[in-house]
Amino acid sequence: EAQVTQNPRYLITVTGKKLTVTCSQNMNHEYMSWYRQDPGLGLRQIYYSMNVEVTDKGDVPEGYKVSRKEKRNFPLILESPSPNQTSLYFCASSHGGASYLYNEQFFGPGTRLTVL
Amino acid sequence: LAKTTQPISMDSYEGQEVNITCSHNNIATNDYITWYQQFPSQGPRFIIQGYKTKVTNEVASLFIPADRKSSTLSLPRVSLSDTAVYYCLVHTGGTSYGKLTFGQGTILTVHP
Numbered sequence: 001e002a003q004v005t006q007n008p009r010y011l012i013t014v015t016g017k018k019l020t021v022t023c024s025q026n027m028n029h030e031y032m033s034w035y036r037q038d039p040g041l042g043l044r045q046i047y048y049s050m051n052v053e054v055t056d057k058g059d060v061p062e063g064y065k066v067s068r069k070e071k072r073n074f075p076l077i078l079e080s081p082s083p084n085q086t087s088l089y090f091c092a093s094s095h096g097g098a099s100y101l102y103n104e105q106f107f108g109p110g111t112r113l114t115v116l
Numbered sequence: 117l118a119k120t121t122q123p124i125s126m127d128s129y130e131g132q133e134v135n136i137t138c139s140h141n142n143i144a145t146n147d148y149i150t151w152y153q154q155f156p157s158q159g160p161r162f163i164i165q166g167y168k169t170k171v172t173n174e175v176a177s178l179f180i181p182a183d184r185k186s187s188t189l190s191l192p193r194v195s196l197s198d199t200a201v202y203y204c205l206v207h208t209g210g211t212s213y214g215k216l217t218f219g220q221g222t223i224l225t226v227h228p
Contacts, residue, residue, distance in 0.1 A: 004159075033216065043160070043203070043218040050214060058215055090159045103148070103207070107159025 002027045004108035006091050012114045013081060021076045021111050023091030031096030032074040033058070033105070034066065036087040043090070049074055050096060081115040088112050120204045120219040129227050134191045136222050138204030141185050149180060149187045152203045154221070160203060164189065191224075199226045 004025045013019055025032065033048040035058075045058030049068040063085055065077040074093075078085060091108040121139040128134045140149070148167050152160035164171055166178040166187070177190040191198055201221040208214070 031214075035218075040220075042220045045216050045218075048214055048216070056214060059217060088157070092159070103150070104162040104165065105152075105160075107161070110157065110159055112157075 002106070004091055004093055004106050006089075006108040006111050008111060009109060010112050012116065014116050015082055016080050019078050019081060019113075021078075021089060021091075021113070023074045023076065023108060024072050025074075025091075025093040025106070026072065027093060027095075027106065028071065029093035029095055029106075030071070031103075031105075032068065032091065032093045034064070034074070034076050035090045035092065036060065036085075037090065037110075038087050046076070046089075081113075083115050086113060086115045119217075120206055122202075122204050122219055122222045124220065125223040125225070127225050127227065128194055130195055131193050134194050134198070134224060134226075136189045136191075136202055136204075136224065137186055138189070138219070139186050140204070140206045143184050143206055144208070146208050147184075147206050148208075149178065149184075150205045150207065151176070151178065151189045152205065152218075154201045154203065160218075163202075194224075194226045196226050196228065198224065200224060 007022045030051045034046040035043045037043050044060045046064050047066040049055045055066050089111045092105040094105045150165040151163040153163050154160040164176045164178045168180050171178045179188040203218050203221045
């Protein structure tokens with residue numbers, strides 16, 4: 001089954017304790033992206049990756065890191081989480097090819113993070 | 117990136133047609149328009165995408181006027197299960213696809 005998976009789905013942690021949220025897709029997509037969703041603010045892009053070893057900032061990259069060493073994986077790293085990073089996080093992927101037909105994004109189920 | 121403006125919320129009744137309009141006055145020549153649907157605590161799901169005129173698929177239609185400064189998502193004969201948030205997204209197509217900005221979305225509530 002074609003899908004985007006995220007782990008963990010729920011996480012409660014404390015300020016300053018480094019954490020990683022994993023994202024994996026099995027559709028051989030070139031493009032991957034991370035979003036956070038907060039009440040009243042909609043979806044905001046954190047980082048995106050056009051391909052392996054190519055990453056770039058979205059609208060809200062502060063406090064986050066990403067890496068794209070393999071095509072299928074795009075982990076989100078919080079080196080020193082703070083309470084303002086409490087949010088619902090979504091990973092997404094798409095073909096990212098030359099035709100707009102390939103730009104449908106497939107989203108993961110979400111990771112609900114609470115930083116105390 | 118073109119900024120999008122949508123109504124914050126809309127109400128409808130089962131069986132009615134719903135039209136949600138998105139304004140994107142500074143859309144660029146290479147930009148495409150995509151709509152997503154999101155249910156609570158789930159990731160958004162692609163509905164439809166277009167560049168100009170009209171696009172139709174099995175769930176919705178997308179109307180884009182000649183000036184492309186707005187677009188309208190049309191949901192025929194909605195049901196209770198269509199209650200969701202709908203996002204209009206304007207983005208560059210092709211190899212420039214990268215940074216994406218979702219708007220606030222429109223909360224559609226379908227009543228019995």
